[in-house]
Amino acid sequence: MASTAPQPRRLSAPDDANALAPLVWPTTASRNEAGDLVIAGRDASSLAAEFGTPLYVVDESEARTRAARITRAFDVAAAAAGTSVTVYYAGKAFLSAAVVRWMIDEGLAVDVCTGGELAVALAAGAEPARLGFHGNNKSIAEIERAVAVGVGAIVIDSEIEIERVAQAAARAGRVQPVRLRVNSGVHASTHEFLATAHEDQKFGVSLERAVELGSRIRSHGSLDFLGLHCHIGSQIFDSAGFAESAERLLAAHAELSRTAPVPELNLGGGFGIAYTADDEPSPIEEIARGIVTAVVNGCREHGVPVPKLAFEPGRSIIGPAGVTLYTVGTVKPVPIEGGVRHYVSIDGGMSDNARTALYGADYSARIASRVSDAAPVLVRVAGKHCESGDIVVDAEYLPGDVTPGDLLAVPATGAYCWSLASNYNHVPRPPVVAVRDGVARVIVHGETEQQLLARDAGLEASDGPLGHRTIEGNPA
Structure with missing residues (x-):
């Protein structure tokens, strides 16, 4: 058959429609x-x-290898800057007990953003201290559970969450480590980024309030302020957007450092992958060096020590x-x-x-x-x-x-x-x-049709007004 449909600009007819593009498919394919x-x-x-x-x-080997490579790339870059790094696997990308265990084996921490994701990570054997908890609308119950089990860091996403997490930690008699999510005004996707004064999104607080809210976090004895957090986008192919975001965050980081140590800086992640043969993400080693170099330069400019770093690679591990x-x-x-x-x-x-x-x-x-x-x-x-x-x-x-x-x-x-x-x-x-x-x-x-039917309350065994019998039987 022949096609006369308009051809997308990114596509051209291949010499071999059976060929597997190397960056798109698993290396074992x-x-x-x-x-x-x-x-x-x-x-x-x-x-x-x-x-x-x-x-x-x-x-499985592809996922493990990519996790190890990304961690090694940031470890090497961080060591050259005289600091250390924590790499988080993004549970939202794909979470199961097996994957949690693979990531733990490869030395990663795990990032979750709901009570359900937290439950999976804990059930799979993840050490609570190696978990981070995100979310723009964490429920009181989710916060209390995260505090109770000893989650390593809760990312505070709004002003109101400062009090919620502080109160939950005080009730539990714990000091809860937290990060403050900040919008740097940088939004990145693939190899392009846009830097503006404000970023219109549901996550985080404005950069202008970072110092104020960081100081408020410190006023609570039940909270341990680890540092600032920022996420600039996803499917990002190079380090330019991260460098711009780091430069902006470090001004607030430095100001907060004048009154007390700020041990950490989390610059997020969202590193891109190849979905088609036209996608060409930069090697992760190059991205890691570019980001860490930007942090080192910014710290030198502001006269502060290079903090511990944290990253969340996102889809680039499991995708x-x-x-x-x-x-x-x-x-x-x-x-x-x-x-x-x-x-x-x-x-x-x-x-x-x-x-x-x-x-x-x-x-x-x-x-x-x-x-x-x-x-x-x-x-x-x-x-x-x-x-x-x-x-x-x-x-x-x-x-x-x-x-x-x-x-x-x-x-x-x-x-x-x-x-x-x-x-x-x-x-x-x-x-x-x-x-x-x-x-x-x-x-x-996988699910079965019988499992779908089992959730339908109208098909439960009853002598109710509709007279339905169990799903194993025939309707009355």
Whole structure:
């Protein structure tokens, strides 16, 4: 089939629509002699046969290796500046007991932002002192639990939270370490950033109030002020935005340091990954050196010692480790103005990957069950949901003979896809399988229709007004 749909500026027809772009796919990804996609020693066809599709696949070695590399990059840069660093894994990207344990093994701390994420981290065996707790609207119950278990740092996100955390710590008879989240006025995405006087967002307090509120935190005997925290965005490809943000934060950091030591500075993270072959994030070593150099220069300018540093790499650890497998259901040519667009529909969609619908995110795709010498054709990969915006890959070149029954793989889905998954249209959420050295194991169970029905109170056993029996039986 041939396509006459408009070609996105970022895309060009590839010489080989079977090729796997190195930065986009896990480093273990390859093709076997039969043309099957292989991840960490397991081929896609056998994974789909054993676990079904849709299926989230996570390359455990890839996740561990990336965690270790990022930590090492910041350790080296920090040591050269005469300080130390803490790297936090972002639980919101993808959290399960297995992943928490991988991160602990690799020496990372873990960042959580809800009571549920805290519960998972604790149940997985994370040391409370190695946890950070974010959130713009932490409930009193969440704050009290975080204090009670001894969370290493609570990030105070608003003026009102100062009193809430202080009171919870006082009631518990504890001194709670806290950070203050500040908006530096720098917003970054990919390789660009915008610096303004104010940043209009729900997180943090304005930079102008950092010294005032930091001093107020210090006035409470139940709080231990660690320092300032800032997060400038996500999917960031270089260090320029971080350098600008650090320069602004260090002015407030230095002023607070004149009255008492400020031991730490947390500059956030959000380091970007490659979703398509056109994405070229800078090596993490280069980013780490750039950020730490900016901090050193700023501290020298303000005459303060270089503090301990903390970072939250975000999706860059788990994102590239994930690949989602689907089965193609239909292939449909759709006439559009000026041509034809080919829709390849799969057995998942926005219920397992909402990012394209939410953010207009770009993804790649490849046939995973075979290779083909058919000419590449421009397609749009659509989901099965009753929603016109249910698109997983807006534009991609696949072999022109893509057909129902083919397995389709979408890479770089380790971050935020499972976390954002839903039961839209009553579709059960898929399982998550970790693969390492040819061995696959379920780390998050998939849901069944029976489990969805079990949550519906109208189907519980009763002799109520509707006379419904249990879901195992037939309606009365």
